[in-house]
Amino acid sequence: MIRTLERKLSALQHKAEDAVNRVRDRHLRLAVTGLSRSGKTAFITALVHQLERAAIDGRLPLWDAARQGRLLGARRVPQQNPQIPTFAYERGLGALFAEPPAWPEATRGVAEVRLELRYRTRHPLRRHLGEVSTLYLDLVDYPGEWLLDLPLLALNYHQWSQQVREQLTRPALAALAAPWQLTEQGEPWRPDRPFDEGEVARLAERYTAYLHACKDELGLHLIQPGRFVLPGEYQGAPMLQFVPWVWDPPVGTPAEDSLYATLGRRFEQYKQHLVQGFYEQHFAGFDRQIVLVDCLAPLNAGAESFADMQQSIARIMESFAYGKSNWWRRLFAPRIDKLLFVASKADHVTPEQHGPLVSLLQHLVQQGRGQARFEGITTECLALASIKATEAGRGMAGGREFPAIKGTSLAGEPLLLFPGEVPAQIPSAGWWQGQQFDFQAFRPLAMSPHQAMPHIRLDAALEFLLGDKLE
Structure with a gap:
């Protein structure tokens, strides 16, 4: 009891000190x-x-x-x-x-x-x-990915699912999404399907793998929900076990224990406890x-x-x-x-x-x-x-000198190169046609x-x- 009171008094003292410091x-x-x-x-x-x-x-x-x-x-x-x-x-x-x-x-x-x-x-x-x-x-x-979730606060489960459904019209995304599009029996998911905890956990794992593939294979950044790829202390929490509904929508009001209704509730829990909670805390x-x-x-x-x-x-x-x-x-x-x-x-x-x-x-x-x-x-x-991971230098190619950076690759190989010219504004479609940018990853200098x-x-x-x- 005494220790509890001491901890509370200490916490109040820290808050008071922070308040005084803010005023000053x-x-x-x-x-x-x-x-x-x-x-x-x-x-x-x-x-x-x-x-x-x-x-x-x-x-x-x-x-x-x-x-x-x-x-x-x-x-x-x-x-x-x-x-x-x-x-x-x-x-x-x-x-x-x-x-x-x-x-x-x-x-x-x-x-x-x-x-x-x-x-x-x-x-x-x-x-x-x-x-x-x-x-x-x-x-x-x-993580900046967590900020990308804040717009979800303005969406309900149906609206967010519709956004993802539209994204999947892109062939590259549709190909990566194939593993979570069908049930383990090879059928499309039905909204009135009874909710099964283990089944949904495995579905969420496949959806999370899809999000990672979007980042790693396609170089995409706009990943939602952001906590799926960077869960922090919420790894494995039921709040992180849902997916957007990209199949046939429900007819009428779905039953409380249906798959669709449960995924919708988890989406709302995610928004309330993780998205809004992060902003407030x-x-x-x-x-x-x-x-x-x-x-x-x-x-x-x-x-x-x-x-x-x-x-x-x-x-x-x-x-x-x-x-x-x-x-x-x-x-x-x-x-x-x-x-x-x-x-x-x-x-x-x-x-x-x-x-x-x-x-x-x-x-x-x-x-x-x-x-x-x-x-x-x-x-x-x-x-x-x-x-700094590189040093500025000069290189020679075809008898001509060019500006270069030199350093060591992540694999330990010495590098001397000119990565390319950085566009001074948002690149046009034509810029991508004729430009080659050779960005290399360097390890830190000794x-x-x-x-x-x-x-x-x-x-x-x-x-x-x-x-x-x-x-």
Whole structure:
């Protein structure tokens, strides 16, 4: 009984401290998202490592607080949300500093790490309280695929099923969907079929395999339900065991224990507990947001993959709650007030392609940025590499010199190549006819754990996201 009361008092104390920090503008909750393989885990690992070493051997000249020597240091401290898994920072470092180095294992759900940053303030009001100030920074990692589910809140089971049915008119999708289209007896599913738990679990497994195939074989990103491919702690839960109804619709009202009615209920449970629950528990509490976008892999995969990525980014843009984050809203209803879009893996193209890469990203998020600006939100687009995996160089072919990048493939082979020219805007149909883009995956450069990691413009991202908070 006494221990229970102590835990409750401790939780209330933490909430009170967070509330005071919000009013004083000393607490920032920064969310990091992006679709699979966009580099979220590497970004957070690199960001924490740079902050921990910033006062020792920082490589952050574009961040005013670091360049001016006002950043005194940063350290990890216990997070205030014990229900959220801790970001696997040490494990990520172990992979990056291994021999040979490797990329950190991707996180598959929400994860968090808290940092305490100390700095010399130059703000006239804060200086009355002392020259040294503190900012508590919560970094929250979550899959962008989960944002793609938010539009489901506006749909019922019939409407969502109709959307999927229309998608399956595409031959490539129809071919991948064949394994879950028929029952184990080789017949179409009937809406009045009695519900069977084991049968539906196996059907959901085949549907999940179909979604993975859409991602891995076709390079698609707009996958719904997103939790099916990234279930997190809900792996195997009945809420994740349903499929869209793409067969003959029911006639009249289906029985409560019928297959159709049960799948419809599970769809509604999924929306209520996972989609809306995620928004209420996490998303609505973010102060600032960074969205990582891998523009290169879809260029490599072709027009259909790129168009799907473009549509996915548009869906993600619809999800953000915009609004000025003044002290009153910070305390009672936090809202995102800065939004940074990043074209990740900038080191996988030659330096002169960084400009077109940023321009392409700007075109991808143009409509959403316009809405954000209308609401008074500051936005920016950058091309960066949180951890450099290549070095810029020159190559020779046919007696002619060309710009190139050099590094090591994931298989350990040395590479020297020019990946191609990045289009500065959304590619036209004609562009796909004549262009070949050779995007290669590189493993990280060999690095010393005692030095800050090499990067491209990570300091520019820090200046945009944190610069005004370390004044």
